[in-house]
Amino acid sequence: MNIPKITISPRPNVGKALLAGGAVLLIVAALLAWSYDSTILGDLSISGNPAPLQEFAIVMGVVGLIEAALVHRRLTSLSWWDTTSSARALAVGTLVYIVLIDYNIAYQSGGVINLDPGAWLALVGALVMVAGSFLLAPVKVTNQLKVHGANWLEIVVITATLAALLFMVAFILRGDDGGSVLAALAAGGTFGVLLFRGGFFTWLSVAAARHRPVIMLGALVVALLFPLTQNGTDANMSIAVDIAIFLCAALGLNIVVGLAGLLDLGYIAFLGTGAYVGAMMSSAASATIGWHPPFLVVALLGALTSAVLGLIIGSPTLRLSGDYLAIVTLAFGEIFHTAVNNMDGTNGPDLTHGPNGIAGIPDLNLFGFNFGSTHNLGSFTISNYSNYYILLVLVAALIITIFSRLNNSRIGRGWIAIREDERAAEAMGVNIFGLKILAFAGGAFLAGLAGTIQAHATPSVVPDNYTFQESSFLLAAVVLGGMGTVVGVALGATVLKLLPEKLRFIEDYRLLIFGLALVLMMRFRPEGLIASRRRQLEFHDEDENLADIVQEEHVDEQKANA
Amino acid sequence: MSTATRRPRDTEFASGKGEVLLQASDVLMQFGGLTAVKDVNMTVHEGEIVGLIGPNGAGKTTFFNCLTGLYKPTSGEVRLAGEQIPPKPRKVVKAGMARTFQNIRLFGNMTALENVMVGTYCRTTSGVLTTVLRGPKFHREEKETRAKAQELLDFVGLGHTTELLARNLPYGDQRRLEVARALATDPKVVLLDEPTAGMNPQETQQASDLIFRIRDTGRAVVVIEHDMRFIFNLCDRVLCLVRGEVLVEGSPEQVQSDPRVIEAYIGTGDDDDFDDDDVQEGPA
Numbered sequence: 001m002n003i004p005k006i007t008i009s010p011r012p013n014v015g016k017a018l019l020a021g022g023a024v025l026l027i028v029a030a031l032l033a034w035s036y037d038s039t040i041l042g043d044l045s046i047s048g049n050p051a052p053l054q055e056f057a058i059v060m061g062v063v064g065l066i067e068a069a070l071v072h073r074r075l076t077s078l079s080w081w082d083t084t085s086s087a088r089a090l091a092v093g094t095l096v097y098i099v100l101i102d103y104n105i106a107y108q109s110g111g112v113i114n115l116d117p118g119a120w121l122a123l124v125g126a127l128v129m130v131a132g133s134f135l136l137a138p139v140k141v142t143n144q145l146k147v148h149g150a151n152w153l154e155i156v157v158i159t160a161t162l163a164a165l166l167f168m169v170a171f172i173l174r175g176d177d178g179g180s181v182l183a184a185l186a187a188g189g190t191f192g193v194l195l196f197r198g199g200f201f202t203w204l205s206v207a208a209a210r211h212r213p214v215i216m217l218g219a220l221v222v223a224l225l226f227p228l229t230q231n232g233t234d235a236n237m238s239i240a241v242d243i244a245i246f247l248c249a250a251l252g253l254n255i256v257v258g259l260a261g262l263l264d265l266g267y268i269a270f271l272g273t274g275a276y277v278g279a280m281m282s283s284a285a286s287a288t289i290g291w292h293p294p295f296l297v298v299a300l301l302g303a304l305t306s307a308v309l310g311l312i313i314g315s316p317t318l319r320l321s322g323d324y325l326a327i328v329t330l331a332f333g334e335i336f337h338t339a340v341n342n343m344d345g346t347n348g349p350d351l352t353h354g355p356n357g358i359a360g361i362p363d364l365n366l367f368g369f370n371f372g373s374t375h376n377l378g379s380f381t382i383s384n385y386s387n388y389y390i391l392l393v394l395v396a397a398l399i400i401t402i403f404s405r406l407n408n409s410r411i412g413r414g415w416i417a418i419r420e421d422e423r424a425a426e427a428m429g430v431n432i433f434g435l436k437i438l439a440f441a442g443g444a445f446l447a448g449l450a451g452t453i454q455a456h457a458t459p460s461v462v463p464d465n466y467t468f469q470e471s472s473f474l475l476a477a478v479v480l481g482g483m484g485t486v487v488g489v490a491l492g493a494t495v496l497k498l499l500p501e502k503l504r505f506i507e508d509y510r511l512l513i514f515g516l517a518l519v520l521m522m523r524f525r526p527e528g529l530i531a532s533r534r535r536q537l538e539f540h541d542e543d544e545n546l547a548d549i550v551q552e553e554h555v556d557e558q559k560a561n562a
Numbered sequence: 563m564s565t566a567t568r569r570p571r572d573t574e575f576a577s578g579k580g581e582v583l584l585q586a587s588d589v590l591m592q593f594g595g596l597t598a599v600k601d602v603n604m605t606v607h608e609g610e611i612v613g614l615i616g617p618n619g620a621g622k623t624t625f626f627n628c629l630t631g632l633y634k635p636t637s638g639e640v641r642l643a644g645e646q647i648p649p650k651p652r653k654v655v656k657a658g659m660a661r662t663f664q665n666i667r668l669f670g671n672m673t674a675l676e677n678v679m680v681g682t683y684c685r686t687t688s689g690v691l692t693t694v695l696r697g698p699k700f701h702r703e704e705k706e707t708r709a710k711a712q713e714l715l716d717f718v719g720l721g722h723t724t725e726l727l728a729r730n731l732p733y734g735d736q737r738r739l740e741v742a743r744a745l746a747t748d749p750k751v752v753l754l755d756e757p758t759a760g761m762n763p764q765e766t767q768q769a770s771d772l773i774f775r776i777r778d779t780g781r782a783v784v785v786i787e788h789d790m791r792f793i794f795n796l797c798d799r800v801l802c803l804v805r806g807e808v809l810v811e812g813s814p815e816q817v818q819s820d821p822r823v824i825e826a827y828i829g830t831g832d833d834d835d836f837d838d839d840d841v842q843e844g845p846a
Contacts, residue, residue: 402694409693409700410679410686410707417669417680424667427630429655429684429747438690537671537727551727554673558725 010137016071018132019087023064025125026094030057032118035105041180044105047118052171053101053180056187057122060094063194064129071136080144084136086198091129093190098126100186104179144202145556154207155214161204162215164191166222170229173236173502181502206557223393227386228377237385239501244392245271245454247493250477251399251486252446257475258484258535259407260439261419262318263326266333267474270306270444272466274451276340277302279358279461280351286358288351295364299452306448310441318436333471341463357462364388364456371456388457395453399446400486406442407484411435416534469511476514480521482528484535491529580608582644583782584659584751589628589638591621591806598624600806601638604784606751611773611783613797613814615790617826621806622786623664626753629784630654630661643750656684658750662740662757664786670729674720674739677728678711681746714742718772734765741772751782758789770796794818802826 034044034054042051050058067087070078102119106112149157168188175181195201208215230236253267280289281298293301317328344354352358363372363384371387382390406412414435417425426432455461473496481492500510521528527536533550540546584606591599599621606612614622627633629640631647631654640647647654660681669677686707692700715721718738723731728739737757744752754773758766766789773783773796787793793800794814802810802817804826810817817823 405694405696406690409704410683410688411690411693413672413676413680414683416672416676417683420669420671421667423632424663424669425680426651427632427655427661427663427667428681428743429652429660430680431652431683442690534671537729541670547727547730551725551730554727555725 011135012071012137015132015135015137016068018128018135019071019091020065020068020132022091022125022128022130022132023061023068025061025128026064026098026122027058027061027125029118029121029125030054030061032121033116034101034119034122035109035116036114037105037109040105040108041101041177041183044101044118045116053183053187056184057094057098060090060097060187060190061125063090064094068132073139079142080147080203081198081200082139082141083198084133084139086194087133087136088130089193089197090190091126091133093186093193095123095126095130097183097186097190098122100179100183104183108179141199143556144199145206145553147203149207151211155211158204158207158211158215159218162218162222166225166229170226173230173239173498175502178503178505206553209557220393220397223396224390227382227389228380230383230386231381234383234385237383237389239498241385241388241392241457242501243494243497244389244396245450245457246474246477246497247490248392248396248399248450249447250474250481250489250493251396251403252443252450253474254478254484254486254489255403255406255446256439256443257478258489258532259403259412259415260436261415262436262440263323264329264440264443264471265326265468265475266329266331266336266471267443267447268466268468268471269333269336270310270447271451271454272336272340272461272463273306273309273444274302274448275455275461275465276352276358276451277305277448278452278455279361282358282361282455284358284361286353286360288353288358295366295452295456299449302452303445303448306451307441307445310444311437314437314440318433318440330468333466333468337463337467340466352463355463357460358455359460361455361460364391364453366391385457388453392450392453392457395450399450402442402446403486411438415439419538473514476518478528480514480517480528482530482532482535484532485528485530488528488530488532580610580780580782582606583608583642584629584784585641586625586629587639587641589625589640590636591624591628591633592636598806599628599635602803602806602808604801604808606782606784608750608782609777609780610799611777611785611797613793613800614784614786614803615788615793615800615817615823616803616809620803622803623755624806625803626661626755626784626786629753630659652684655747655749658748659753660744660747660749660751661753662737662744662755664755664759666733666736666740668728668736668739668743671727673725673727674715674723674731674742675708675711675725677739678714678742678746679707681714681743682707682710682748685746685748711742711746714745715739717745717775718742719768734761734768737761737765737769738772741776745776749781751784752776754783754785756786756788758787758792766792790818 030050031048033047036045038045041053044051044054064087067083067090070081070083073079073083102115102123105115105119168191172181172184172188175184226240227237249267249271253264256262256264256267278298280287281292281301283292313328313332317325340352341355343349343351363370365371371391372384374384375382375387414425414430417428417430418432418435422432477492477496478489480496481490482488496514500507506513526539533553537547537550582605584604586602586604589599589602590597602625604612614625616622624633628635629647631649631651634649642654642657642659645657647659648657669680672680686703688700688703712721712724715724718741720735720738720742723735723739728736731739741754741757757773758769761769770792773785777783785793785796797814800812800814800817801808802823809826810820810823
């Protein structure tokens with residue numbers, strides 16, 4: 001995310017001219033053919049008829065022109081926008097984007113020689129933009145936190161941001177080969193970093209706090225609208241269901257790890273418990289329990305079973321300090337996996353059918369709504385997986401509500417106090433053990449709930465879905481995304497589940513890549529991609545400057561809310 | 563900040579007149595072969611300020627830890643308002659005894675207000691369901707907690723720091739914030755472990771003033787201190803602990819003139835603390 005610092009004496013006028021010139025070149029290039037071969041990356045071979053990837057290049061060019069126009073900063077209403085940093089982010093991102101595309105064309109068509117003039121021109125344009133942007137002078141911006149537009153305008157901007165997010169995700173998912181997905185990711189990343197460096201997200205964070213209901217509702221609507229972008233096909237929706245289950249579990253884990261600060265290395269076992277309860281009590285032919293109550297009862301039972309297991313594991317260990325809990329939960333995860341693998345009738349009771357698992361679990365039927373069939377909503381088709389997706393989004397919304405309500409309460413303050421100084425918290429009358437067991441069993445409850453849905457959404461429940469590797473991925477999602485934040489964990493879970501699905505070529509290396517990513521994160525940004533302010537402070541105990549900044553933001557926010 | 567200087571001890575809560583709030587009888591604390599606190603008796607009445615002095619390693623903080631349930635005494639008992647104290651620190655807090663720490667232990671990344679709000683934890687009852695459903699009780703309790711915390715911040719003179727991070731506060735303010743947090747637990751007895759350590763004379767003066775005001779709310783205060791001027795000015799009664807045992811107990815006048823105390827604790831040669839007319843209430 002950091003744009004390298006290069007010290008060249010700034011020449012704003014030259015920089016502005018180069019930036020604008022490069023942007024024009026880019027736009028012109030996007031209208032030309034980039035490749036002879038019409039099968040690569042969509043169709044980039046027709047002059048005058050830009051393909052989606054080329055349209056992105058046009059957008060980048062147009063934004064470049066706007067940035068160039070803003071360089072002299074005559075618009076006081078945009079004095080908070082950091083033109084130089086954002087222009088640099090745009091230029092570098094554009095360069096990466098074009099290089100990725102050109103590399104793909106060259107790779108697939110057998111050599112750099114096969115790049116059409118458009119591709120070369122785009123590369124030159126991007127390079128010129130980079131040169132121009134680094135000649136711009138650093139600017140002084142006004143505090144983005146204090147920007148307070150008209151209410152309707154803020155709501156419109158928030159809504160537009162959410163819509164853009166939905167569009168971007170749909171676009172990334174549309175790519176069916178690794179190259180397109182990577183290019184779309186680069187484009188999305190470019191716009192994201194552009195807005196970040198420009199200061200937009202800083203503003204958004206406080207504006208979102210001002211219009212909390214709007215952004216919550218908006219995000220929910222966007223998530224629910226997502227299936228409509230898929231034209232009734234299931235290819236991406238099955239991935240989306242996987243992500244949604246993973247996300248529900250990660251959000252539950254976020255309560256345990258992010259709020260209470262407990263390290264749980266066997267969390268997937270709670271999801272597995274829910275899934276197995278759901279499977280064993282379903283009306284599948286291979287279900288092992290004869291009683292088939294309605295799903296709501298099963299869901300509650302699955303969640304409760306998980307919570308009880310959580311209580312059993314937690315009550316002896318939560319009295320001890322952190323590391324012991326990690327070891328015990330790790331062992332619990334393994335015990336769960338081994339146990340369900342062996343309860344096949346020969347080694348123990350026949351509850352899980354051992355390694356074969358329980359297959360053929362029928363689709364859910366809630367209040368006469370059959371999740372297995374497609375439904376029509378006007379001209380849109382809601383497919384089988386979309387049904388589950390919508391249900392899971394609602395469950396995620398429920399978990400998020402529980403998460404944030406607990407966080408902003410007496411209980412949440414108790415958790416923070418425990419993370420800060422356990423002994424002092426106890427000496428102030430905070431019920432440490434009670435709060436820890438609440439987080440632990442509560443997290444297990446929510447994972448169990450998600451598990452019962454997973455049993456129906458996936459064709460079968462087998463032990464190998466619930467291995468230590470899955471637990472570690474869940475933890476990685478929480479840590480990478482940002483402990484204690486909802487947006488961060490959502491981002492972490494999505495990235496961790498989506499990338500291996502869409503970029504098949506990294507499948508074999510995904511453990512390596514995520515391991516490396518984790519190491520780098522721990523070194524450079526231990527609080528995660530999207531950090532909660534509090535966590536950021538906790539990880540940077542010595543940083544006085546950060547404490548001052550956070551405090552100033554907090555005071556501003558309080559004033560804004562007052 | 564009010565600037566009251568010394569306060570007479572003959573208020574309505576003068577020593578010995580209120581009921582007994584805290585009674586430690588024959589408290590013995592041994593760690594293996596080491597006896598840290600030996601047969602210490604202490605009685606604290608309502609509205610009384612009791613000082614605990616003694617050289618480093620005399621067992622003052624260990625005795626505090628026995629009182630607050632952090633350590634379980636090897637033998638002896640501690641009664642708070644007639645009841646034996648429960649064996650867990652948080653239950654002791656709930657029973658009505660709160661403390662501050664020798665080394666400040668605030669929740670640095672929480673704001674001043676949040677720190678004090680944590681103190682109210684044991685006096686509030688919103689559970690998971692109330693919190694998640696956000697019923698009327700939740701809002702009422704949250705509002706009350708906030709108001710009470712703000713009131714306490716005002717009480718200790720930190721009303722202007724509400725939204726500041728505890729770790730950003732100056733040292734003296736952090737000490738006072740710790741007191742506010744302890745008061746938020748609604749204690750009958752407040753134990754202050756070196757409340758003026760590292761403070762300048764002006765801050766020390768403010769600390770005495772604050773302790774008097776806490777006393778005036780009917781609470782009892784037990785103070786560990788090394789600053790003699792501070793403690794003799796402040797306390798109704800002083801216990802001098804040496805090597806885990808009570809060497810002398812009595813009024814400040816008695817204790818400060820006792821040759822054993824001078825020898826054991828203050829040593830010889832430095833008479834500053836004793837010759838200062840500002841400090842002494844009567845002839846030494």
